[in-house]
Amino acid sequence: MRLLALENLSKVYNKNTRSETRVLQNCSFILNKGDFLIISGESGSGKSTFLNIAGLLDKEYDGEYTIRGQAVEKHNSNQLAILRNEMFGIVFQDYVLVEDASAYENIIIPLYYSKKYKRKERRNRIHEITQTLKIEDILNKSVSQLSGGQRQRVAIARALINDPDVLLLDEPTSALNQDLAQGILQFILSFGQKHHKTIVLVTHDTQNIPNVFNKHYQLADGKMTLC
Amino acid sequence: MMDALMLGFKDLFKNKRLFFIFEACLLMVCVIIMSVSFALIWELDQRSIDRTSSEAYTVIPTSNDMTSNSQLISKVNPLLNKGGRSFFHSEYLTSQMGLTTVIVIDSSLNDLLYSDEEMNQTSYAKIFTKADLDQTLMTIDFPEPTTFGSTDVSRFDERIFDSFFDDEVIIVLLHTNELGKWMESTYGSEIFDLVDNVQFTASDKQNGLVAAFEAIFDDSFLTLQPSSYQNDELRFILLYVFPTIAFVIAALLVALTIMYISLLKKLYREYTIHLISGATLKAIYARNSVFIIILIAFCLLGVSVLNGFELNDIFGIISVILLLIFFTFELLLYVVLKKRNISITLKGVD
Ligand SMILES: Nc1ncnc2c1ncn2[C@@H]1O[C@H](COP(=O)(O)OP(=O)(O)OP(=O)(O)O)[C@@H](O)[C@H]1O
Ligand SMILES: [Mg+2]
Numbered sequence: 151m152r153l154l155a156l157e158n159l160s161k162v163y164n165k166n167t168r169s170e171t172r173v174l175q176n177c178s179f180i181l182n183k184g185d186f187l188i189i190s191g192e193s194g195s196g197k198s199t200f201l202n203i204a205g206l207l208d209k210e211y212d213g214e215y216t217i218r219g220q221a222v223e224k225h226n227s228n229q230l231a232i233l234r235n236e237m238f239g240i241v242f243q244d245y246v247l248v249e250d251a252s253a254y255e256n257i258i259i260p261l262y263y264s265k266k267y268k269r270k271e272r273r274n275r276i277h278e279i280t281q282t283l284k285i286e287d288i289l290n291k292s293v294s295q296l297s298g299g300q301r302q303r304v305a306i307a308r309a310l311i312n313d314p315d316v317l318l319l320d321e322p323t324s325a326l327n328q329d330l331a332q333g334i335l336q337f338i339l340s341f342g343q344k345h346h347k348t349i350v351l352v353t354h355d356t357q358n359i360p361n362v363f364n365k366h367y368q369l370a371d372g373k374m375t376l377c
Numbered sequence: 378m379m380d381a382l383m384l385g386f387k388d389l390f391k392n393k394r395l396f397f398i399f400e401a402c403l404l405m406v407c408v409i410i411m412s413v414s415f416a417l418i419w420e421l422d423q424r425s426i427d428r429t430s431s432e433a434y435t436v437i438p439t440s441n442d443m444t445s446n447s448q449l450i451s452k453v454n455p456l457l458n459k460g461g462r463s464f465f466h467s468e469y470l471t472s473q474m475g476l477t478t479v480i481v482i483d484s485s486l487n488d489l490l491y492s493d494e495e496m497n498q499t500s501y502a503k504i505f506t507k508a509d510l511d512q513t514l515m516t517i518d519f520p521e522p523t524t525f526g527s528t529d530v531s532r533f534d535e536r537i538f539d540s541f542f543d544d545e546v547i548i549v550l551l552h553t554n555e556l557g558k559w560m561e562s563t564y565g566s567e568i569f570d571l572v573d574n575v576q577f578t579a580s581d582k583q584n585g586l587v588a589a590f591e592a593i594f595d596d597s598f599l600t601l602q603p604s605s606y607q608n609d610e611l612r613f614i615l616l617y618v619f620p621t622i623a624f625v626i627a628a629l630l631v632a633l634t635i636m637y638i639s640l641l642k643k644l645y646r647e648y649t650i651h652l653i654s655g656a657t658l659k660a661i662y663a664r665n666s667v668f669i670i671i672l673i674a675f676c677l678l679g680v681s682v683l684n685g686f687e688l689n690d691i692f693g694i695i696s697v698i699l700l701l702i703f704f705t706f707e708l709l710l711y712v713v714l715k716k717r718n719i720s721i722t723l724k725g726v727d
Contacts, residue, residue, distance in 0.1 A: 202720035205653075207653060207718075207720040208719070208720040210718060227657070227658060228657055228659075231652070231655050231658075234654065235655020236655070248646070248647045250391065259651055262380040262384070262660075263651075
């Protein structure tokens, strides 16, 4: 089943100014339910830019974006908010946490807007997710005091907490050492398989791609090609 | 929605220091506006009284020697029969009748005194009441031939009714050369009252009455100060105090706005993370409004305390201003939320 489709996608930053940057040009992209998909490309090739558009965070682009067969431009801002909440779990390259809040306060955020989990179920849900990620005992710590690996897992917990259909992972392990990175990646992949998630993983490391991935897009010179 | 409000309170608590600074600024603006309004409303009140005449006085007693009192009365008496108007509260008659009694001299009302044809030779005083009090009045000895019982008080100086709270005021309209008979000459209070309430019109001034009136008091225990100086005060307020205060208020409001924008910037990163996680703009709006509403509510409370919980003009002015500030802040939030792109704001902030 087709979840997302982007056609003729083009993105230009700072259009019509001196610092105009063309990042994506006429890219096409299809994501089916259950896909484990990799997007690779050099630094600056536009991987994060693409993920922002796919994750409904950036609406300034040219092209047609359809989600489950429906055009995104026809959605109003409330419908977009619901999609962000229910459909996507995003882990950003630099995690993007609320720095002066605790791990718990960061992880709970999607649940405030969730229709899936009721108020009463929040505590249990957080317990469930943080247990599998082994961050239960740091929940009350301020995230600014956590180590890189811990921050990483808080960001992943937040992405998983509302049980989204699609996980968008922007180089989730680039800031960690090799062993830790491998461990985290293995966790996400087995979690994804177990819960029938669809995964989009952005990476610049094309050397050791686990073979659970069934699709590989490469980004170069603004073009997106299926390998 | 509950969550949004709860988060709003958390934001408030996290930024409590900023909140207090905001509150202090806002209260300062309100207090300045309040005191200026007090002054202005008072001045305008004064001016609306002055508008009815060209000449009025504030009386200042300058000595305790009241021996010249009856002399003053006998000089003022004929002068007021020619022009000007005044009134005073008569202690003696009030105690006799048990009702507030005011004695009025008003040259423009002399026709009322002679409208009763039979009495026109002897009637020097006429009694006006709002209520029908003929019977009681008949039993009292008046110093002069007196007619009773008109209830039409529409032509009298409005200040008479403004200065006494009782509904039933007895007014004795006097046309007499024997004012001394109606006045207590041993104490200065009645002449004091009389002079304090005196008003002359522009034509009286042209006829030299004002100059003659002022001359009477040249060497007496009362000093007259023309009340028109209040207009100068108003001019001073409008010309110098107002612009200064407007400037101060504008500066404070600009400071408030800048502070608010920097607070928004600080909170915006967190708002963005919530938007990414599925918050609606409405939820963010509600959340941010908690801060503004509590701020305004506390300010309104402070103003109410200072204002003695009265719902007067000043409270109205302040309410309107606070409402304007509220809408400005909400508008700023709207602009910030609508304009910014979620993905861009994540970069560079940390
Ligand atoms: N907000 C922005 N304004 C202007 N230009 C931008 C902005 N964000 C990204 N760019 C530019 O767009 C290009 C792609 O950036 P992007 O972050 O998508 O790259 P990336 O593939 O994720 O790189 P990396 O692997 O280093 O994360 C870069 O040249 C960058 O300078
Ligand atoms: Mg990137």
